[in-house]
Structures are given as structure tokens and as C-alpha cells.
Amino acid sequence: MRTNLFHIVLSAIFLTIMSWNSHAQEIRTEGKEIPAENKETTEIAEPKPNDTLEVSLQEPVKKVENDTNKKNGGINDIIKRKASKYEGYDMRTNIGTLYDNAEIEYQDMQLKAGVIKYNKVTNEVFAGRMKDSTGAYSQYPYFKQGSQVIEADSIHFNTITKKARVWNTRTDQGEFWVKGEITKKENDSVYYIYRGSFTTSKDIENPDYEFRTNKIKFVPNKKVVVGVTVMWIQDVPTPIIGPFFYFPMTKEAASGFIVPTFGDNNNQGYFLQNGGYYFAISDYMDLAVTGDYYTNGSYGLRGQSNYAKRYKYRGNVNVRFENIVQSERGFPDYSRARQYNIQWSHSQDSKANPNSRFSASVNLGSSQYFRQSLNTVNVGSSLNNTLSSSVSYSKTFQTVPQVNLSLTARHSQNTNTETITMSLPTLQASVDRIFPFASADEPKKGFIKNINLQYNLRGENSVNTTDSLFFKPQMFKDMRTGLQHSIPISTNFKVFKYFSVSAGTNFQETWVLNTINREYNQTSGKVETTDLKGFDAYRTYNFTSSIGTTIYGTFNFNPDGKIQAIRHVMRPSVSYSYTPSFDQYYDTYPTDANQNYEKYYTRFEGGLFGAPGRNISNSIGLGLNNTFEAKMRNDDESSDEPKKVMLLNNLNFTTNYNIAADSLAWSPLRITGGTALFNQKLNVNFGASLDPYALDNSGTRIDTYNINNGGSLFRLTNANLTLGYSFTSRGDSGSKKNSDNQTARNGGREDDLFGTGTDMSDQRQSMFNEDDEDKPDKAGGTFFNAVIPFDLRLAYSLNYNNARRQKEITGNSLMVSGNIDITPKWKMGFSTGYDFVNNGITFTQLRFERDLSSWRMDFNWVPNGYNKYWSFFIGIKSSVLSDIKWDKRQVPDRTVGN
Structure with a gap:
């Protein structure tokens, strides 16, 4: 329905009917006029041929006339009209009629009805339905303009007064x-x-x-x-x-109040949660400010803003604060904690600027926020022990050679130890690779022409701090600053046709503003370390080279059998690296008052880019990579070619021998491998470390081979195995991503092995998607007849440690999660697991949801553990009526400091 909606369209009807006058003649038989005011006019009988003038009744009339009379009423486009049986105009009663499937179109407006009549004298238009011989109604009036649709039993309209009366309207707004x-x-x-x-x-x-x-x-x-x-x-x-x-x-966003929900908690008492105000700031930005209040004095405040500009950027900001009070003032268990969390996500459209880019992913705050928050029960976040952030800007200069520049601020936080590492910021610049002995369009072949060099610059301003010192003056005093220049020179070529050789050297110069001085204090009798401020620098270089090849082997079997051949690909490699001693950067200090014993140290210890090495590094690395692939009979009759099946994606053996070492020159042999089985549904990864050296009675490695000490060739020191299996009846890989992206943003997993997040501030999250809404729901949710849609994920992890003959299984756990469509309108999800080392059930969550057509009902339950809670919700899906809901929950009872 729009302003002047009926007037515009029915004026078009009037002008169209006026064009019939040129064909009309007076009829003696009096026509029957339909009183528009009577609701019974919705029942229209078929006009008789003698009542009004007809336009050719020899066959059903489906006539379209184009009227472009712009002098009458300002009509400025083609008017189309048609009717299946009858079009006519009665000169005596001045009534024009379209009968049976009557339709008029003008620009973006369309009027359909069983009968459309127009009275030229009273300027009244009537559109009504029809009644057939059985008494059933059909061809109800239907009016459409643009996206606006009106359906009714009858329409009565005056083109002069613009007033209208409509019976039994049905309109979509x-x-x-x-x-x-x-x-x-x-x-x-x-x-x-x-x-x-x-x-x-x-x-x-x-x-x-x-x-x-x-x-x-x-x-x-x-x-x-x-x-x-x-x-x-x-x-x-x-x-x-x-x-x-x-x-x-x-159609534009509107500001308004957000109705809170209520409940009670054993520790904080009764509460109101998620009440506030929504600000529709502009077409590009909004802001929701919500808060909580508990009767024991606890409270929370949150601000969430989303912003976007097409082809430019999009992002959102979340700021959360909670003041959590436990017990009552004066009691020994009384405590107060203030927790906060700040999140910012920003992404730039690739079309905005191809040569520069800005992005942000920030998640920082109190280490215990997600574990103690009373409002957001986000399991993925409460189980996670790290928070990380990154804000970066990059710029590419299209010069020759090309220059790349980037600035990045990083943050990493361990919520268990409450330690924080920040880089504010990191500067990186690089000049594209240069081939000094070959022209730009010349093929790079051979040792000389492949010689290339680069220039890289890295500057950093970093600090290690804790929660208690975060953004306080001491944090900035502890910052360390450094700048490192590096010029790598490398080349690669082939020898004996099948061997690839690479060689390179790297020169580095490091500038620092923080050094140390270490000396023995005669007064205190201790060695004291003093931090020094000022510019200093050191220079290092190294040399590396490697040679490798690829060996193919095929084991053929019966060509008519299931397995016809197995292909084995080996990629052996030998590498060599050499780093000289840089003892010129080392000094000594006495360790006792008599200065009988001195220790070496370098003033660059603890620097951002490490310190120059005093010992010579001269080592050889050995590696062997293997892949195994089977060629199997193809059971598909449409193809004669055998199919390839990967047996082992990789099986790697690596070790290292230090030529300069005076003992324990061999490093442990590391074995890693992985494959995917059963149509890529089962992922298998394993690893093991084999030490060639023996242990003494105290469990320390000695410079004696294990085989010479009465043991085997290698000693298994540790091993690990992980299995991941996912399958589904839905026809895809079964790898289900959690629809609640906020869980991943908070630091949790993208899948639901650790459960899905429940954000109390947004109860519109659903397990259903748009495809599910089209499923039938007969008899309240009929069960599936054949295959029940489901997806299931299993993850198994096993860790073994025998570094000191303890022969200990340090980790052995199984995690399971899945979602099942019990009926087309009932969904169930679960996440659970078992720890075989501690003999206990890991985090468990049960999820139920019912699609009630216009409503949604769900129930979440964590039956045990620190995150134990339950919540029940039923409410209208539509955001317009989202405040019509019933929400009941019991949030976890938590104690500050846990």
C-alpha cells in the first residue's frame, strides 16, 4: 500500500474505459448497476449479452489495447487491459465492465479481479470476486505496485475524493x-x-x-x-x-529499547539481563548498548557496534565490562572483581584499493573474563587459554623492483599464566628479488643467472608483561626496541640432470636500543645485571646449501585385481649449514669475590632478535619424504581408467648431525606421517621421536649409543597419534562449522567438539538454516521414513612419553559431537568426551531445538563441571516481535578467582 496507490491505478482504469466510448451504442434494456457500498457485491453474476454492449463474443476476449492519451489525467505510459470473457461499456448507466480474469497493468502497477467496474458519473470503481455455479468464490481482487501487494474480497474506490473501502484485506508489510x-x-x-x-x-x-x-x-x-x-x-x-x-x-533501521530478561542466581540473586537501547546511527553504522543488574550489587555493561560500506570495508566492535560481587560485605568469602573484554574486527574489500590493505582482529581483556562472565555462557571461550590480536596495514609500491611495506600490532595472552606479549608495532619492508646477472625477460638457468638477492627490514617494539601491569607505566618502561637488516643471497641449479642444488648465504645487521651489563658486586656478593639504554649493533652471517632428488617406484600387481599397482615416491635430501663463532661480541664477568672464575656473556642477551652465537654451528641435515598411492580397479562402468587412492599423504624421516659438537652429535630421529581414509573422512596423523643415545641411571643422556649399552638401535622417547573422523547423511563431507562465529572470535574452536556458544544477548541463534525452513512438518513433525539427517565428528588423541624411562601415557582422550534431525522440525545436538588418563567425562553439552513455524524453542544443558548451566527459550523468530519471548535459565555459579 502506498500513497495515492488506488488513485493512480484506478485513474488508469478510468482513462482506459473512456476509450470504449467510440465503439459504444445505446441499448434499450436497462443494465444492472452494482452498488459499491454493499459488501454483498463481492458476489458477481456473469453479465447477460443483452445488458451491455459486448466486444465480439464469437470467442473469449483476450484483448490488449495500448492507450497513450497523455492529455487525460497525465497518463504517460502504455495501459494494458484484458479479460477472458467480456469487455463493455453501458452508455445508459455509464458503467464500464471487465469480466472474468479482468486485469489492468500500468507501469509497475497491476490490478486483477474477477470483475472490475467503473461508474463514470459517480467516479467510483469496484473490483470484486466471482461466484461459480457451486457457490465457491474465486478470482479475488489482487493489487500490486512494486513490492506492495494487497489481497481482498472486494475493493470500492472513489477517484475524486481518493477515499476507499476494502473488505477482508490481506497485505504484506x-x-x-x-x-x-x-x-x-x-x-x-x-x-x-x-x-x-x-x-x-x-x-x-x-x-x-x-x-x-x-x-x-x-x-x-x-x-x-x-x-x-x-x-x-x-x-x-x-x-x-x-x-x-x-x-x-x-524500511530503514529505527532506534528503540531492548527489553531485558529476568532470572535468579544462587550467588548474585535476582537479575535483569540484556536490557538497553539500540541506536540506528546511520545507514552504515549501528550501536546496541545493553546492561545487567543483580540484586547483590553486581552489574555489567556492553556496547556492540556494526559498520559497513559497500565495496569499502565492514567490521564490528564489542566492548564488555562486568563488576562481579561474591557473597556479602563483611563475610570472609566476600570478593569483588572487575573483568573486561574488547573485540574489534575490520576487513577491507579487495576492490577498495589493490595496493594497500588494512585489517584488524582484536580480542584482548582480562584473562578471567570468559571464565567468570555471568552473562555470556560461551563454552568455547571459557575452555580456551589464549587470546590474540592483530592490527595490520600493508602497502605495495609498484616500482622496479617492487617494494612492500607493512605495519602490524600484535597481542598474545595466556589466560592461565596471565602473561601478555605485545608488539607495538612491527615494521616490515622488503625489496623484491633482484637477479643481477640476468636480464628481466631472460630465462633464469644455471648457477650464475640464478643468483638473486633481496633486502629485508624488520623493526619491532615489544614487551612481555602481565595482567596487573597491562597498559600501566611499568609496561612501557619494559619495552624493547630493535631493527634488523638482512640481505639473503641464493641460487639454485641442477647437477647430473636429476639432482636439484640450492645454496645461499644471509648477512644480518641488528640495531638495538636495549643492552645489559653484568658484573660482580663486592658489597652484596652477588652478580648484578643492569639494563642499559642506547644504540648498539652487531653483525652476523651464515651459509646453507642442500641437494635433493625425486625417486619414483611402482609395484605392479594383477591388472584384473582390486589393487593393480602401488606407487612409491621418495624425496631424499641432504642439507648443510654453517654459522661461525661471533665471540667478539662476548665479555666476561667474575662469579666470586676473588675473581678466580669468569663467565662469558653478551651484552645483547634478551634482545628482540636473539643474540650472536659464541659457538660454531656446523651441521648436516638428513631428510626423507615418502608418499604411497594405489591404483585400483574402477567399479564405475562409465570409465575404463583405474582410480587413484592415496595411502599415505606423507611419511617423513628427519635427523641432524652436528659436526662441531664434541658429544651427542646426532639429534633424535623424528618420524611424522599422515593420511586420509574412507573418502577423506578419517584423518590420521602420527609422530614419534627415536633417540640413538642411551641414558644413565639418573635418566640423563650420555654419549653412548643405546645399542652399545645393551639396548636396541633407537630408544622411543615420545609418540603421538591423532584421529579425526567426520561423516554425515547429508551428502557432504560432514565437516560442520559452528554457525556461531562469535565462539571462534572469542578464541574457541570453529567446530562444536567443545560445544557451541550461547550468547545471552542474542537468542535468535538457531541450529536451523534457510534450507530447513522448506521441509514439511506434517502432524507436528513427522519422523523421517528412511535416512535421518545427521552429522557426527570424533576426535581421538594419544600421547606417550618415555624420555626418562617413565613409559607414561600423558594424554588419552576421545571427543564426540554431532547434530541429528529427529524430525524435519526437531534438531538435537551434543558434545561430550572421555579422558582415559583421569578416568572422567570431559565437557558435555546437550542441545535441543524445535522449529515452531513462526516461533523457535530451544533448550541447552551442561549437566556437570565448572560450566554447569541450563537455559530454556521460546520466542517469535521475527526481529520485529523478538521481545515477545519467555526465557528461563540458570547461569553457572562461579566464584571469583577460580
């Missing part, structure tokens, strides 16, 4: 369906509805719920105001009665 027994159009912009109802149900004729009222004032695209309203569910009245309701109907 955004998320609302509005019905009315009688609708009166008072002027260009105001409609009054008598005995109306409104709902967000998709089935307007049989809604699962609706609000009924006797009076509705409706201003299209602006507002709906209703009187005393009663909520009906399945045609049954409920005690939910409102004296009045006001609904903004603008």
Missing part, C-alpha cells in the same frame, strides 16, 4: 501480514482497519498465532498503531493482552 475485516482509506497516507489482526506467520489464512484488535491505524512505510490487543495461538485466546501497540514500519 515487511515481516508483518496485516488482515482487516473492513479497511477505510481516509486520505493519501492513512488507513483505518476495523476488526483486524497481524502476524508474522507465513500462512496468513491459518496462522499459528496472531494479534487481534478492533482498531488499527496504519500509515504505510511509517507505523502501525493498534488499540487493545489480544494474542491468539491456534485460534485460542491467551491472557497476553496489551492496551496498545506501536510498530515502526520504516
